[in-house]
Amino acid sequence: MFKNRNTKIINKVVRKILKTQMIKNGVTILAIIISAMLFTSLTTLIDGTVKSQTLMMQMQAGSKADAEVKGLTKKQYEMLIKSSAIEAAGLRRPGTYLTNTQHHNIEIDYLDDKAQDMYFSKPTHGTAPKKINEIATSDRALRELGIEPKVGEKVKIVFQLQENNREYSYEMVVSGWWEAINEQSSIMLVSDEFMDQNTNLFENNRKYDFELGRYSAELIFKNRFDVETDLKKEVQTIGGELEDQKSENFTPVVMNRNNSVDLKEFILPVLLIAILFFICSYLLIYNIFDIAVAKDIKIYGLLSTLGTTPSQMWKIVFRQALYLAVIGI
Numbered sequence: 001m002f003k004n005r006n007t008k009i010i011n012k013v014v015r016k017i018l019k020t021q022m023i024k025n026g027v028t029i030l031a032i033i034i035s036a037m038l039f040t041s042l043t044t045l046i047d048g049t050v051k052s053q054t055l056m057m058q059m060q061a062g063s064k065a066d067a068e069v070k071g072l073t074k075k076q077y078e079m080l081i082k083s084s085a086i087e088a089a090g091l092r093r094p095g096t097y098l099t100n101t102q103h104h105n106i107e108i109d110y111l112d113d114k115a116q117d118m119y120f121s122k123p124t125h126g127t128a129p130k131k132i133n134e135i136a137t138s139d140r141a142l143r144e145l146g147i148e149p150k151v152g153e154k155v156k157i158v159f160q161l162q163e164n165n166r167e168y169s170y171e172m173v174v175s176g177w178w179e180a181i182n183e184q185s186s187i188m189l190v191s192d193e194f195m196d197q198n199t200n201l202f203e204n205n206r207k208y209d210f211e212l213g214r215y216s217a218e219l220i221f222k223n224r225f226d227v228e229t230d231l232k233k234e235v236q237t238i239g240g241e242l243e244d245q246k247s248e249n250f251t252p253v254v255m256n257r258n259n260s261v262d263l264k265e266f267i268l269p270v271l272l273i274a275i276l277f278f279i280c281s282y283l284l285i286y287n288i289f290d291i292a293v294a295k296d297i298k299i300y301g302l303l304s305t306l307g308t309t310p311s312q313m314w315k316i317v318f319r320q321a322l323y324l325a326v327i328g329i
Contacts, residue, residue: 010312010315010316010319011319013303013316014316014319014320014323017299017316017320018320018323018324024288025324027288028285028288028289028324028328029324029327029328030328031284031285031288031328032285032324032325032327032328032329033328033329034281034284035277035280035281035284035285035328036328036329038277038280038281039274039277039281042270042273042274042277046270058120059120059181059182061256062119062120062182062185063118063119063120063218063256064117064118064119064120064220065090065118065218065219065220065256066219066220066221066224066227066255066256067219067221067227067228067231067253067254067255067256068092068216068217068218068219068253068254068256069216069217069219069231069235069240069251069252069253069254070094070210070211070214070216070251070252070254071210071211071214071215071216071240071249071250071251071252072214072215072216072217072238072240072251073214073215074215076215076238076239076240076251077091077215077217079238080217080234080235080238081217081219083234085221085222085223085227085230085231085234086219086220086221086222087220087221087222088114088219088220089114089217089218089219089220090111090112090113090114090115090116090117090118090119090217090218090219091110091111091112091114091115091215091216091217091218092109092110092111092112092115092119092215092216092217092218093109093110093111093192093195093213093214093215093216094107094109094211094212094213094214094216095107095108095109095110095159095190095195095202095212095213096108096159096160096161096209096212097159098145098157098158098159098188099158099159099160099167100145100156100157100158101144101145102144103144104140104141104144104183104184104185104186105184105185105186106137106141106144106145106185106186106187106188107185107186107187107188108157108159108188108190109121109187109188109189109190110189110190110191110192110194110195111128111187111189113128114218115218116128116189118218118220119187119218120178120181121137121138121178121186121187121189122178123136123175123176123177123178123189124176124177124178124179125149125151125176125177125178126151126174126175126176126177127175127176128175128176128189129175129176129189129190129191129194130175130191130193131173131175131191131193132191132193132194132197133170133171133172133173133194134172134173134174134175134190134191135155135157135172135173135174135175135188135189135190136174136175136176136177136178136188136189137174137177137186137187137188137189138177138178138179138180138181138186138187139177139178139179139180140180140182140183140186141180141186141188142155142174142177145157147174149174149177150174150177151174151175151176151177152173152174153173153174154171154172154173154174155171155172155173155174156169156170156171156172157169157170157172157188158170161201161212162209168201176189195213198213199213201213202214210245210250219231228253228255231253232253235251235253289321300313303316
């Protein structure tokens with residue numbers, strides 16, 4: 001190998017050395033596997049903890065959305081959701097609360113498919129309502145109304161609007177239901193047709209409830225950095241009014257502050273554990289390689305005698321470590 005820089009020869013020498021040291025190689029690979037598992041377990045644990053806490057906070061808040069823009073017209077909604085900053089958007093058309101309940105609050109809403117997922121209100125049994133006389137809600141809400149959760153059951157809904165305190169009553173059919181995540185309140189889904197057929201009813205009461213029957217955008221952003229400022233600018237661009245509550249175009253922006261876990265509280269313990277894992281893994285693998293190199297000193301001495309350069313020697317050792325690391329990882 002005197003002054004020989006041929007890669008094929010170096011690889012051949014490496015393979016020969018590896019074949020003659022199967023036990024040492026097995027121990028080294030095992031050490032690398034253990035180290036890789038330590039780091040994989042750490043990252044999996046962190047990821048699982050963050051996702052679990054985020055989901056718990058979202059369920060407490062009742063929504064996965066980062067923000068909600070209320071009181072939009074259909075045209076404003078369609079313009080807003082075209083923003084490049086938005087990853088996902090759901091449509092919500094708020095109604096009012098039922099009055100024929102005692103222990104569980106039930107709010108009538110229209111939610112599209114994405115909004116149902118964001119509000120944890122997606123039917124797991126049956127389907128979302130499509131006809132004017134169909135509803136879907138939680139099992140807890142159905143029991144509050146006196147019926148068992150079952151598709152096809154008839155249910156009476158009663159609500160009042162503030163304009164004249166008149167009571168409105170409808171006989172509806174259950175098209176779907178899901179398991180409740182909240183003991184205090186539930187959303188009752190109605191069809192888009194139900195909302196459209198009652199437009200005049202909602203319009204007459206808008207001065208008492210500015211978002212009644214209008215379009216609310218449930219938004220998830222690609223990047224949460226300073227998104228509130230950008231979103232307010234977007235709302236003003238589409239003609240929304242953020243301050244004047246008496247304005248016909250009053251469209252407030254509501255940010256969900258509890259929608260994500262503060263990663264700062266994880267940094268210190270995770271950093272300490274990662275450093276500990278790194279030191280343990282380093283010492284384990286280093287000692288194994290150190291012992292292996294010490295045992296192979298005779299081989300390296302012979303190679304040096306044959307004219308192997310320090311650079312070639314380094315390549316031989318490095319490639320042994322690389323092959324074992326790739327197999328172990």
